[in-house]
Each structure stands twice: as C-alpha cells, then as structure tokens.
Amino acid sequence: MYDKIVQIALLFDFYGQLLTEKQIEIIDMYYNDDLSLSEIAEQQDISRQGVYDTLKRAEKTLFEYEDKLGLVNRFLQQKESLSKINTMLDRTLEIEENDVGLIKDELENIKIYIENLI
C-alpha cells in the first residue's frame, strides 16, 4: 500500500497537470491531505462512489501517461545513478590518506560514470 501511495504521488508530481481540475482536487485530498472517500464526498458534495470513480479514473490516466512517456522511470534511474555515484564517493573517502594515486583513479572512474549520464 505504501508503495502504491509513493508511486501515485510521483506520477501525480510528474503528470498531475494533465488531469482535470476535479481529478487534481480529489487526488490531492486523498493522497496529500489523507482524507477518506466519505470525507471527500461530503466536502465535494458528491457520492462516495463518485469520489471513488474519479480517483480510479485519475490514477488510471496517470499510469497511462507513464506507460506512454516513461518519464518517472527515467527520473528514478537518474536518482539511482546519483546514489551510485554517492556510494563511489564514500568508498573513495575511505581510501588510506597515503594512497592518493588510488583516490585519483577512483575519481577518474566516477567522472566516466557521470559523463555517461550527461
């Protein structure tokens, strides 16, 4: 469930502006303000089923955009690469002070890695 929330939040962050105003409002209330379907129904003056349907349709649309464009996936891969660079830097920082040659070799490796991302 947590994974799904994170996933919808990311998709919403990327593609939310392509949804209708009503869909944006309801996704926002449900995922960001953490309101229940009944609470949203009351505030929006529509049925609980109506809220549920709007939510499901909005989620489906967000997943469809990702299927077509894959930009969240591209972004996550970028983040993963940055984490990897970070780990490489950590490893480099642990090298003994007297082995500057090795430190510089590691930095050259990191550079090659970054250049492949640019």
Next chain:
Amino acid sequence: MYDKIVQIALLFDFYGQLLTEKQIEIIDMYYNDDLSLSEIAEQQDISRQGVYDTLKRAEKTLFEYEDKLGLVNRFLQQKESLSKINTMLDRTLEIEENDVGLIKDELENIKIYIENLI
C-alpha cells in the same frame, strides 16, 4: 534555428508519444529525416500547406505540454548539475598529491551537492 531544432527534438523525445500518429510521422520526417515540406507533402500525399499546419500544430502541442509539466526543464537542470559535479571533480583531481586533506574536503562538498539532488 539550430536552437529551435534542438528544443523541438528534446520536446519530441519527452512528449512525442502524446501526439497523433500523423503528427509523429511528420515531425519525424521533418526534424529527424531532414525532409523538406514539399518532400513530406509528396510522400504523405497531402498539400505542402497541410504539412506545414500539422507541423506547427504538433510543435505548439509539445510546447504546451512543457508549459504544463516542465519535465524537459527539470531534466536539463539535472544535466547541468551533473556537469557541475564533473567540474568539481576536475578541480579536485588537480589538487596537489600531498594535500589529501583538501582532496577529501572537496569530495565531502561534492557529496553534499549530490545528496541535494537525490
């Protein structure tokens, strides 16, 4: 002109799959295969004006997606950050071999910089 081609190519790379099949075909022929409007008109069996209109409408749509989502801009900023990290690494590699303390300080700075991106 070159800037515009690069910009459209990037927008097309990000949002192209949201265009119609015909728009995708024509953008592809014009920007990737470098065909003229007349050549595309002939191959598609439509008027030169028709090709022009389709092209302009497709470009407008791509710019509208970017106005709404700003994902190309986000991506370009990411690339710029990676270039900056690369420059920081270059600077670190130029530090004298006997100043390992300074090298490690620089690496800690780079790490902070990366962590802000993750």
